[in-house]
Amino acid sequence: MFPYPSGTLHLGHLRVYTISDVLARFHQMQGRHVIHPIGWDAFGLPAENAALERGIHPETWTRQNISTMKKQMEAMGGRWDWDREIATCDPEFYKHTQVIFLRFFKRGLAYQAESLVNYDPVDRTVLANEQVDANGCSWRSGAKVEKKMLKQWFLKIKEFQEPLLKDLDALAKDGNWPERVVAMQRNWIGRSEGTKLRFDVTSNDQTQSIEVFTTRADTLFGVQYIALSLTHPIVQAAARQDSSLREFLAGAEHLAPDSKAGYLLRGITARNPLAKVAQGFDEEIPIYVAPYVLADYGSGAVMGVPGHDNRDHAFWRVNAPDSPVRHVVFPEKGSPVTLPAPGSVSDKPLLEKGYVADDIPGFGGLTSEEAVEAILSKPDMAAEKKENWRLRDWLISRQRYWGTPIPIIHCGSCGPVPVPAQDLPVRLPELDDAYFLGKTGNPLAEHPTWKKTTCPSCGSAAERETDTMDTFMDSSWYFFRFLSPRLESKPVDPKQAEKHMPVDVYIGGVEHAILHLLYARFISKFLATTELWPAGKKVLGEPFKRLVTQGMVHGKTYSDPATGRFLKPDEVDLSKPANPIIRATREPARVSFEKMSKSKHNGVDPGQTIATYGADVTRAHMLFQAPVGDVLEWDETKITGVERWLTRVLRLSTAFWMPVTILERFTSPNDLDAPLNKILLHLQQSDLLRIQHRDLVRIKADPTLPGAEFIHTLAHTERLLWHKTQETIASVTKSYAETISLNTIISDLMTLTNTIWDTPHTSRTVSYLQWYAVCHLLRMLAPIAPATAEEAWNVLHTTTGKKVAGSPRHPLRHFGSTVRSIFAFGFPKADLEGASRLRLKVQCVFAVNGKKKFVTGIPPVSDRMRYYKKDEITDFVLQK
Numbered sequence: 001m002f003p004y005p006s007g008t009l010h011l012g013h014l015r016v017y018t019i020s021d022v023l024a025r026f027h028q029m030q031g032r033h034v035i036h037p038i039g040w041d042a043f044g045l046p047a048e049n050a051a052l053e054r055g056i057h058p059e060t061w062t063r064q065n066i067s068t069m070k071k072q073m074e075a076m077g078g079r080w081d082w083d084r085e086i087a088t089c090d091p092e093f094y095k096h097t098q099v100i101f102l103r104f105f106k107r108g109l110a111y112q113a114e115s116l117v118n119y120d121p122v123d124r125t126v127l128a129n130e131q132v133d134a135n136g137c138s139w140r141s142g143a144k145v146e147k148k149m150l151k152q153w154f155l156k157i158k159e160f161q162e163p164l165l166k167d168l169d170a171l172a173k174d175g176n177w178p179e180r181v182v183a184m185q186r187n188w189i190g191r192s193e194g195t196k197l198r199f200d201v202t203s204n205d206q207t208q209s210i211e212v213f214t215t216r217a218d219t220l221f222g223v224q225y226i227a228l229s230l231t232h233p234i235v236q237a238a239a240r241q242d243s244s245l246r247e248f249l250a251g252a253e254h255l256a257p258d259s260k261a262g263y264l265l266r267g268i269t270a271r272n273p274l275a276k277v278a279q280g281f282d283e284e285i286p287i288y289v290a291p292y293v294l295a296d297y298g299s300g301a302v303m304g305v306p307g308h309d310n311r312d313h314a315f316w317r318v319n320a321p322d323s324p325v326r327h328v329v330f331p332e333k334g335s336p337v338t339l340p341a342p343g344s345v346s347d348k349p350l351l352e353k354g355y356v357a358d359d360i361p362g363f364g365g366l367t368s369e370e371a372v373e374a375i376l377s378k379p380d381m382a383a384e385k386k387e388n389w390r391l392r393d394w395l396i397s398r399q400r401y402w403g404t405p406i407p408i409i410h411c412g413s414c415g416p417v418p419v420p421a422q423d424l425p426v427r428l429p430e431l432d433d434a435y436f437l438g439k440t441g442n443p444l445a446e447h448p449t450w451k452k453t454t455c456p457s458c459g460s461a462a463e464r465e466t467d468t469m470d471t472f473m474d475s476s477w478y479f480f481r482f483l484s485p486r487l488e489s490k491p492v493d494p495k496q497a498e499k500h501m502p503v504d505v506y507i508g509g510v511e512h513a514i515l516h517l518l519y520a521r522f523i524s525k526f527l528a529t530t531e532l533w534p535a536g537k538k539v540l541g542e543p544f545k546r547l548v549t550q551g552m553v554h555g556k557t558y559s560d561p562a563t564g565r566f567l568k569p570d571e572v573d574l575s576k577p578a579n580p581i582i583r584a585t586r587e588p589a590r591v592s593f594e595k596m597s598k599s600k601h602n603g604v605d606p607g608q609t610i611a612t613y614g615a616d617v618t619r620a621h622m623l624f625q626a627p628v629g630d631v632l633e634w635d636e637t638k639i640t641g642v643e644r645w646l647t648r649v650l651r652l653s654t655a656f657w658m659p660v661t662i663l664e665r666f667t668s669p670n671d672l673d674a675p676l677n678k679i680l681l682h683l684q685q686s687d688l689l690r691i692q693h694r695d696l697v698r699i700k701a702d703p704t705l706p707g708a709e710f711i712h713t714l715a716h717t718e719r720l721l722w723h724k725t726q727e728t729i730a731s732v733t734k735s736y737a738e739t740i741s742l743n744t745i746i747s748d749l750m751t752l753t754n755t756i757w758d759t760p761h762t763s764r765t766v767s768y769l770q771w772y773a774v775c776h777l778l779r780m781l782a783p784i785a786p787a788t789a790e791e792a793w794n795v796l797h798t799t800t801g802k803k804v805a806g807s808p809r810h811p812l813r814h815f816g817s818t819v820r821s822i823f824a825f826g827f828p829k830a831d832l833e834g835a836s837r838l839r840l841k842v843q844c845v846f847a848v849n850g851k852k853k854f855v856t857g858i859p860p861v862s863d864r865m866r867y868y869k870k871d872e873i874t875d876f877v878l879q880k
C-alpha cells in the first residue's frame, strides 16, 4: 500500500516497506522479474488543513513531504522501482482517475442524489464524520454541525455486491487473505437473510401498515413495541401535527447512534400479525420513534422484542421501566412464556435460538427454524422471506480543493454532461499560497471563473461540477498505473495488466481491511468488465492474490503507577534500562507498550534509529521482534542482540577461506550450488582431500550425481555442518516464499551462524565446508540485511588466504577481477536429496522407565533433543 505523504516516515511505514523490500529482493534472487513500485497517495485533507492554517499551497506542502520521505526511504536500504513512481495529485495521474469515473458514468454506475451530510455553516463546507467531534461540532471552526440534504455523487457499488461477497471465498482459500480481513469484508457487505412482516396500524382516522425486517421471526410472539426511524413516513406525517415530536426529532439528530431515547406516538397502535392466526395476540402494541432504528436499512422499522434482543431490551428498560419483558423462546423444550420482574436476575434477553414456549397456541414446542417456516406458511400473515444488504452506494463527492475534480459539466438543457476525452484532465484551478490562509468554503465553487464553461453537447453556457472525488477513489486503482505509469492514452495498458495483474503480494495495515480493500476490489471488478483489463475475468476481477496485513508498532511507554500519568522520556531515569525510575519521586516507573501518540510521549523516529544502528540492524530488529501480522513492541534496548549477530556474521566472512585453486574451478555462480560430490571432487583435485580410489572412479563417472555417495569421506562434524546448511536453506526458502514468516528466518540464520562458528576444526575439509556455509548464509541474509551481506560477501571473496600447502598466496578474486554483487548469485538451492542421502545418524539412547535398553543411530530431524513419534521409528527399533 503506497504511503500518504504526511511529512515524515513513521515506524509503521518502516515496517511495511521493510517487509515488501525483503520479499522483493528474495524473489529477485530466485530469478523472478519483480515489480516493486512506490508512489504517493497525495490528495487529501491534511494537505488542505496545512494550507488553511499556514497559507501554503497544498501542492507545495505535499511535494515537500514527498521529497523528505523519499530520502528517508532510501536511508532504510530499500530498493524500489523509482522509474515507476507516481503521485495521485499529478495531472498525468488524475486525468485517468477522471477517465475511470466517466466510464462509470457512461455505464449508468455514477449518479447524483440528495443525501444527508454534515455541514459546517461557518466554514461553509461539508465535513467527513471524523471531522465532527463528540458534541457535534466542527473540528476546525467549532461551529455546531448541521445535517443538510445536499446533492452528492455516488458510485453504484451495490451493483457489485454479489460478486464482492461471493468471491471472498476464493480469496480466503489457502489462507491467501487473512481470515480476519475476509470476515470484516463479509460483515461490511452485510448480507442478511430474514423475514418481512406486516403489522396493521390503527389510528383515529385511517388504517395503514408498517413493514418490518427481522432475522428472528421466531420471536414474533414476544413483540412488545414497534420502533420507527426518524424519517419513516408515519413519523413525518405525525410530526406535522405534533410540535413536541418535532422538537424530539430536531434534538435526536445530535444523539449518539446507540442512544436509547424514544418518543411514544399517541393515538396510534399496531397489531401483531399473529392475531390473524392465533389467540392471545390481539393486544395494542405501542409505536415509538427511536434514533437507534436506521432509516436506510430494511424498511426503517423494527419489531421490538425486549426478551430476545440486547438493543430492544435496553430500549425497553429506558422507555417502559416498569413493564416486564416477555420470554418466548427457550434453550430447552417445554417451557411456558415467562415475564420476569424488571431488575430481577432472569430479566435479561435470551439471545440464542431454541424452542418456542409450550403454551403458544399452534406454535408451542416448535424449534426456531420450524416456527419461522410455520409463520411463512400462513397466507393470512403475509410474511415473506427477504434478503437485506448493509452495503450502501459509495458517496464519492467532497466539497474540497485537494482532490480529483469530477469531470462533469452541468448544462441547463442537457443535464450533467461528461467532459470530452480530449479536454481531460480537468485541472484544479491554480491558486496562490496566500489564497488558502483561513479560507472557508470550496475553492472550486468560489473561484471567479474556473467553473464557467460551455456545454460540450449544445454549446450553451454551463457550469463545471465543483465537487472533487474521495481520495479512496485514487487509491482504488493506482496499482494498475504502476504497470504503465507514463502511458497517456489510457489508465493502464491492457497487455501489461494481463501479464502482471493481480498483484502477487499486497502488504499494508489492517486499518485498511474494510474500505480501501473493498473499493479497490470494486474498481478492479469494474475494470475487468472493460477493455482495460479483460483478462481480469479469469481471476474474478480480484486485484490482490495474496494479502499480508502487518500489525501495528507499539511504543515503549512510561507511566506513574500512582497517578496513571504518562511520563516524558526526560522524566524517567533510564540509567538501568531494566528498572526505569521516576526522577521526581525515585519510584519505579510502569512500563507498557501502547499505540504511539503524542500524549503518551512514546513516539519513535525511525530516522534516528537508522542513524544510530544502521539500516540493516534496524530492519533485522524490526522483523525479528514479531511475526509480520502481530503487534510489534518496539523496544530499542533489545536491538543489541541483532546488532551483535550481524557483527558476528561480518567476522565470519574473514574467518574462513577457500584456496584460489579451488575457486578457479568454479566457472559460474551456479557452481556454488553444486552437489556435494562435485565440491568434494574439486577438493580432491586440489589435493586437499583424500577420497578412496573406488569412490573416485564413481564420482568421476558422474560428478553431477546428487547427494553424498562418498559421504564416508566426511567426518561426523563435517556431515552435521553440511546437513545443517542444507536444512536451513530449505526452511528459510519456505519461510520467504510461502509462510512469509520473516522472524523465523532470522532465528534460523542465527542458529546456522552459531553452527558454523562452533563446528570444531578437526580437519581442513571442515574449513572449506564452513566457507561454503558462510556463502549460503550470506545469500540467505541478503534480502534482510543487504548492505551487511554485500560487504561480507566482498570480504569473503577477496581476503588473502593463509598459507596452505599447494595454494598460491594472493587475493582470492574470482568470477572476474572484481567481486560480483551477492544479488547476482541468486538464492541458494537446497541439495535436499544430498542431505537425505547423508544417512546422517544420531546416536540415540532408548530407555524404558529410566533404564537404558539399547543405543542405536537414527536420522536426525534437528540437532536439538526431541521426542520421536512412533511412526518415525523403524519396526526394528520398536521390536527391540
Ligand code: ANZ
Residues within 6 Å of the ligand: 192, 193, 213, 214, 215, 216, 219, 229, 292, 293, 294, 295, 296, 297, 298, 299, 300, 301, 302, 303, 304, 305, 308, 309, 388
Ligand atoms: C426482531 C428481533 C428479535 C431482531 C431478536 C433480532 C433479534 P441484521 O442481522 O444486521 O440484518 N433491524 C431491522 N431493521 C433495522 C433498522 N432499520 N435499524 C436498526 N435495526 C434494525 O439485523 C437484523 C435485525 O436488526 C432485525 O431482526 C431487527 O431486529 C433489527 F431477538 O427483529 B430483529
Ligand code: ZN
Residues within 6 Å of the ligand: 411, 412, 413, 414, 415, 455, 456, 457, 458, 459, 460
Ligand atoms: Zn447542453
